Amino acid sequence: MGRTIFLLISVVLVAYYIYIPLPDDIEEPWKIILGNTLLKLGGDLASFGELLGINHFMDTLQFFLRFQDVPPTSDENVTVMETDFNSVPVRIYIPKRKSTTLRRGLFFIHGGGWCLGSAAYFMYDTLSRQTAHRLDAVVVSTEYGLAPKYHFPKQFEDVYRSLRWFLQEDILEKYGVDPRRVGVSGDSAGGNLAAAVTQQILQDPDVKIKLKVQALIYPALQALDMNVPSQQENSQYPLLTRSLLIRFWSEYFITDRDLEKAMLLNQHVPVEFSHLLQFVNWSSLLPQRYKKGYFYKTPPPGSSELAQKYPGFTDVKACPLLANDSILHHLPMTYIITCQYDVLRDDGLMYVKRLQNTGVHVTHHHIEDGFHGALTLPGLKITYRMQNQYLSWLHKNL
Ligand SMILES: *[C@@H]1O[C@H](CO)[C@@H](O)[C@H](O)[C@H]1NC(C)=O
């Protein structure tokens, strides 16, 4: 009897950790299931630690994830070093091959929901090396303060300070970078920060050097409507569920959980900010094929108190989709990747549409069998495919 119960519990537990709903057309599902199982285990341990009051959920996850950190080691093709840009730590990747001309410069911002991630993660270090080597570019991969220790606008401001430092003539010269060929790139929360700093730098009278391109890899761009079709359709897909996305967003602004609760109900935008909803209105901004079966409902108004306490979610520095057309109109050439099976799909799609509407040159790659995080996972076929597309776009346009 005891053994049967034990066996039953084991089967249920294994099934719980292995089971995820996956779309049929996803390649190499077992690799994704394995990754997702590890994430689920880590997430449950982190939740348990939080329940017992031992450690904040995000701190536990970051602790596990940092086992993949690699030191800044140079290899046969690329010199890697660490330094500070305006007191923000950065990793710099410089190709070793001789160059008679100035190089491209790419300022890269890692993802991780404003709570996790580092330029030192194996996957980001590898991507930056590849980028430097294949594009013959100087890559600056920046760090920034993370939640729960720091909240908005710290993340934004760290990245902005670091980028401003890089965009000085003497600094670019020091690293052999052509001031006419500097771009910004980032994935997920890093794509959010990339879009936000690109908008701000345009309006900064002290910055004389202009960005040539921005590349946004499945970026998060708005926190006003948490019920866009992709958040309903893909709410349970790896590697980012809707509830984790909302936890990340709310942690970006504040550690107490009131905002998260209101966001889960999509009832957090008070009436006095309802004019901002036009900028994230998926009913008018999404192409027909992504709206199928969903009916637009204006999010019900939230309490004014929330927005007073955590004004971040109505700030364009946190939600680049809230910029008006007269700002968007000046943006540099833009590359956006969206994935079909991603809660953030519609953020990217709406930005594509809004940029196109104001005449910005946009290249949009929609990955039909893509999911969140696919560009940086080690050893997947889809990763190579997406990285190749991304790097060849940069090669051509930066
Ligand atoms: C260095 O570049 C060569 C040629 O592209 C490549 O075959 C080799 O794998 C690279 N080495 C590293 C460590 O990436």
Ligand SMILES: *[C@@H]1O[C@H](CO)[C@@H](O)[C@H](O)[C@H]1NC(C)=O
């Ligand atoms: C959203 O767009 C639809 C039509 O595309 C319009 O009927 C609706 O009033 C808009 N709502 C908001 C809040 O902008």
Ligand SMILES: *[C@@H]1O[C@H](CO)[C@@H](O)[C@H](O)[C@H]1NC(C)=O
């Ligand atoms: C657009 O936004 C900028 C900066 O937020 C503001 O200065 C400007 O007045 C706005 N323009 C319009 C037409 O609303």
